[in-house]
Amino acid sequence: MSLENIHLPGECVLIKKDKPLEKTASGIFLGDIKEVIDTGVIVKLGIKAISDGFDKTLLGQRVRFKEAFAEELDIKGEKYLFFRDLEPSIYYYIDNEENKE
Numbered sequence: 001m002s003l004e005n006i007h008l009p010g011e012c013v014l015i016k017k018d019k020p021l022e023k024t025a026s027g028i029f030l031g032d033i034k035e036v037i038d039t040g041v042i043v044k045l046g047i048k049a050i051s052d053g054f055d056k057t058l059l060g061q062r063v064r065f066k067e068a069f070a071e072e073l074d075i076k077g078e079k080y081l082f083f084r085d086l087e088p089s090i091y092y093y094i095d096n097e098e099n100k101e
Contacts, residue, residue, distance in 0.1 A: 003044065003075055011086045012046035013058075015065060017079065039064050039094065040081065049086055058086075062094040 008014060017040040042061050045054055069089045070081035083089035 001075060003080075006044060006075070008044055008046035008082075010046045010048045010084075013042055013049070013083045013086050013089065014044035014073070015040040015063065015070075015081045015083065016043045017067075017081055037064075038067050038091075043080065045086075054086070064091045064094060065089050066091065 003014075006014070017038075039062060042058050042063060045058060049055065049058070065081070065083070066089055067081065069085075070083050073080045073082050
């Protein structure tokens with residue numbers, strides 16, 4: 001099963017979680033921990049969210065979310081988080097610095 005073959009109902013959302021920070025043997029995180037705690041990119045939206053036009057603005061959007069609301073899915077060895085509702089699962093949207101020009 002591939003990501004393209006998955007069709008989500010309603011306002012569901014599938015998020016590819018950001019990779020966790022590397023940690024030294026003594027437990028020190030390498031990098032900016034504020035940037036990767038419960039953050040990821042929206043990779044798939046439910047049918048209702050698409051019909052409401054959210055696919056044009058939300059696909060590829062980086063977000064902060066409440067992971068306790070998620071169900072983890074493994075699709076071809078990749079880990080994704082499945083949320084039943086777009087809201088209140090997502091706390092806020094994060095501007096991509098790369099996309100600003």
